[in-house]
Amino acid sequence: xxxxxxxxxxxxxxxxxxxxxxxxxxxxxxxxxxxxxxxxxxxxxxxxxxxxxxxxxxxxxxxxxxxxxxxxxxxxxxxxxxxxxxxxxxxxxxxxxxxxxxxxxxxxxxxxxxxxxxxxxxxxxxxxxxxxxxxxxxxxxxxxxxxxxxxxxxxxxxxxxxxxxxxxxxxxxxxxxxxxxxxxxxxxxxxxxxxxxxxxxxxxxxxxxxxxxxxxxxxxxxxxxxxxxxxxxxxxxxxxxxxxxxxxxxxxxxxxxxx
Amino acid sequence: xxxxxxxxxxxxxxxxxxxxxxxxxxxxxxxxxxxxxxxxxxxxxxxxxxxxxxxxxxxxxxxxxxxxxxxxxxxxxxxxxxxxxxxxxxxxxxxxxxxxxxxxxxxxxxxxxxxxxxxxxxxxxxxxxxxxxxxxxxxxxxxxxxxxxxxxxxxxxxxxxxxxxxxxxxxxxxxxxxxxxxxxxxxxxxxxxxxxxxxxxxxxxxxxxxxxxxxxxxxxxxxxxxxxxxxxxxxxxxxxxxxxxxxxxxxxxxxxxxxxxxxxxxxxxxxxxxxxxxxxxxxxxxxxxxxxxxxxxxxxxxxxxxxxxxxxxxxxxxxxxxxxxxxxxxxxxxxxxxxxxxxxxxxxxxxxxxxxxxxxxxxxxxxxxxxxxxxxxxxxxxxxxxxxxxxxxxxxxxxxxx
Numbered sequence: 001x002x003x004x005x006x007x008x009x010x011x012x013x014x015x016x017x018x019x020x021x022x023x024x025x026x027x028x029x030x031x032x033x034x035x036x037x038x039x040x041x042x043x044x045x046x047x048x049x050x051x052x053x054x055x056x057x058x059x060x061x062x063x064x065x066x067x068x069x070x071x072x073x074x075x076x077x078x079x080x081x082x083x084x085x086x087x088x089x090x091x092x093x094x095x096x097x098x099x100x101x102x103x104x105x106x107x108x109x110x111x112x113x114x115x116x117x118x119x120x121x122x123x124x125x126x127x128x129x130x131x132x133x134x135x136x137x138x139x140x141x142x143x144x145x146x147x148x149x150x151x152x153x154x155x156x157x158x159x160x161x162x163x164x165x166x167x168x169x170x171x172x173x174x175x176x177x178x179x180x181x182x183x184x185x186x187x188x189x190x191x192x193x194x195x196x197x198x199x200x201x202x203x204x205x206x207x208x209x210x211x212x213x214x215x216x217x218x219x220x221x222x223x224x225x226x227x228x229x230x231x232x233x234x235x236x237x238x239x240x241x242x243x244x245x246x247x248x249x250x251x252x253x254x255x256x257x258x259x
Numbered sequence: 260x261x262x263x264x265x266x267x268x269x270x271x272x273x274x275x276x277x278x279x280x281x282x283x284x285x286x287x288x289x290x291x292x293x294x295x296x297x298x299x300x301x302x303x304x305x306x307x308x309x310x311x312x313x314x315x316x317x318x319x320x321x322x323x324x325x326x327x328x329x330x331x332x333x334x335x336x337x338x339x340x341x342x343x344x345x346x347x348x349x350x351x352x353x354x355x356x357x358x359x360x361x362x363x364x365x366x367x368x369x370x371x372x373x374x375x376x377x378x379x380x381x382x383x384x385x386x387x388x389x390x391x392x393x394x395x396x397x398x399x400x401x402x403x404x405x406x407x408x409x410x411x412x413x414x415x416x417x418x419x420x421x422x423x424x425x426x427x428x429x430x431x432x433x434x435x436x437x438x439x440x441x442x443x444x445x446x447x448x449x450x451x452x453x454x455x456x457x458x459x460x461x462x463x464x465x466x467x468x469x470x471x472x473x474x475x476x477x478x479x480x481x482x483x484x485x486x487x488x489x490x491x492x493x494x495x496x497x498x499x500x501x502x503x504x505x506x507x508x509x510x511x512x513x514x515x516x517x518x519x520x521x522x523x524x525x526x527x528x529x530x531x532x533x534x535x536x537x538x539x540x541x542x543x544x545x546x547x548x549x550x551x552x553x554x555x556x557x558x559x560x561x562x563x564x565x566x567x568x569x570x571x572x573x574x575x576x577x578x579x580x581x582x583x584x585x586x587x588x589x590x591x592x593x594x595x596x597x598x599x600x601x602x603x604x605x606x607x608x609x610x611x612x613x614x615x616x617x618x619x620x621x622x623x624x625x626x627x628x629x630x631x632x633x634x635x636x637x638x639x640x641x642x643x644x645x646x647x648x649x650x651x652x653x654x655x656x657x658x659x660x661x
Contacts, residue, residue, distance in 0.1 A: 055554075055555065056423060056555040056556045057423065057428065057429075057432055057541065057542075057556045058432075059279070059432050059435040059436055059439070059542075059543075060279050060439070061436075062436070063422070066422050066423075070423070073555060078553045079553060102540075103277055103540045104539045104540045104541060104550070104554040104556075105553055105554040105555070106554075107539055107540055107554065108539060108550070108552070108553060108554030109553075109554070129279040129280065130277045130278060130279055130540065130543070131277070132275070132276055132277055132278070132283075134267070135275065135277070153280070154279065154280040154281075155280060156280045156281040158280070158281055158282075158283065158284040158285070158442050158443075159280060159283070159284070160284060163283070167280075178280075178281065181281050181439065181440065181441075181442045181443075182281075182439065182440045183436045183439050183440060186440060
């Protein structure tokens with residue numbers, strides 16, 4: 001039985017079909033583009049979104065997403081601004097929202113306060129790549145549970161099988177598998193990770209598996225979808241936003257990812 | 260009270276291992292093996308042999324008649340500036356590259372600020388036949404071009420870090436990213452007592468050779484078995500950690516850490532992490548660093564590129580909070596004056612980093628009987644241009660006042 005009340009993420013994953021997700025950076029390309037982008041993504045049939053909280057020193061990210069973080073911070077994005085923007089989002093956005101970011105901004109905001117705000121505005125999941133599992137168990141899991149926030153963790157080709165089982169046990173939504181050992185937006189080919197994907201497929205995870213990192217094209221999505229319950233496109237989407245947010249161009253980009 | 264790292268990698272509330280999953284297995288492999296490797300007699304013999312025959316240890320403990328007279332105490336300089344490579348950095352890089360070989364790693368990556376750690380890593384890699392890539396902020400590459408050429412001459416690849424402020428913290432980010440992209444065959448040689456566990460403890464232990472030698476030198480050369488003070492500069496804090504290590508459990512020995520105040524603590528151009536920083540998570544560890552209220556990392560400023568880092572290692576954050584070490588802030592001007600004075604009066608041109616420790620002496624209330632050991636962590640050859648520019652601008656100021 002899930003530790004969480006049913007939230008939008010678990011409902012979505014219990015529906016049939018492969019899921020498609022988009023990563024966007026909060027406050028990019030312009031400060032107030034976050035919510036209009038969510039609307040377009042929902043209307044284009046995206047199943048759930050990840051909103052990145054910008055950080056000056058994110059070590060997980062490659063140049064494209066790093067640059068979007070710098071610009072978003074320059075635009076004035078902060079945690080307070082983000083929660084303000086999301087305050088009324090559930091009036092018209094029904095797809096699940098996962099927040100993603102480095103530990104430090106959350107730590108400074110206050111973990112408890114952060115989780116409470118997440119619940120208040122209707123955030124469904126939280127992924128902090130540099131929050132170690134041991135720290136999550138010791139200090140933070142209660143905050144997730146009390147606020148009905150699904151913990152999301154990453155797994156990688158480096159993750160041992162014992163650890164896979166542990167992470168699967170702690171996760172309450174989906175496992176975020178990185179397509180290869182890399183930062184975001186690297187140039188690795190999906191076919192090169194086929195053996196890893198096949199390994200993932202035969203694991204008997206209790207959570208669905210979503211694959212992200214370096215997925216750029218319709219062909220990538222088609223290939224990866226054979227092995228997973230969903231895919232996430234991040235850097236390629238951020239790149240499509242370079243030069244400004246043009247609704248038609250974004251709709252076109254999403255259509256271009258569809259089979 | 261224990262100042263040793265606990266089994267989870269913490270010093271009190273500081274430390275730990277906040278790394279993305281991709282690096283977890285690497286860091287875990289290191290955490291599980293480093294103690295055994297460091298304690299292995301074969302490893303120890305090889306490390307000691309290189310420290311003696313390649314680095315030129317032990318380094319002398321020299322009396323400083325000039326400083327002793329100036330401050331009215333018995334002041335001694337621990338001459339890490341006489342190490343091969345020009346600073347204490349080589350103690351750590353030899354240890355880590357040897358350890359990387361033990362772990363079967365094939366490549367080395369490192370970050371560098373001023374270039375001292377980069378050069379010391381490149382030397383260790385040339386000696387021990389390991390391919391080496393060094394990330395250096397684009398801004399620092401311009402400021403410290405001779406060190407870029409030095410690393411290249413030693414066979415290392417120097418890669419500009421072009422993200423963020425293009426200085427040490429960004430070079431560190433890029434080295435981490437390189438490691439994320441090459442987790443199986445690459446070993447990351449961190450240059451200070453920062454980063455995820457076990458780096459802070461491991462680097463401290465490689466650098467602890469400094470205080471190990473002092474345990475013999477102080478009774479041999481002075482009338483005391485232990486010094487009254489040990490003084491060192493702190494950027495990330497590796498020479499301070501090494502100088503303090505064997506004295507941590509001797510509460511009678513006062514430990515003084517000199518941080519870079521830059522243009523002044525309230526100037527907005529400073530690097531004094533214990534004065535201006537707060538607890539947070541950066542580069543895989545929980546420690547004190549300079550950041551905005553929202554937790555964005557601030558750029559540090561110091562005239563010394565080696566102290567130009569917004570944080571300090573978790574051991575130092577703990578020594579600060581427990582009061583075991585006393586932290587003093589030294590401005591650019593104070594450090595430069597102290598560095599020039601030592602050059603003129605004693606024939607030793609100190610690294611500007613080490614000059615911060617020299618200037619910190621002025622803030623201590625010393626008694627004539629006090630035995631003070633100061634870690635002169637590096638030599639100033641790399642800083643010649645900064646010294647020349649500083650003297651020129653001081654002269655110009657002086658002229659215009661006249």
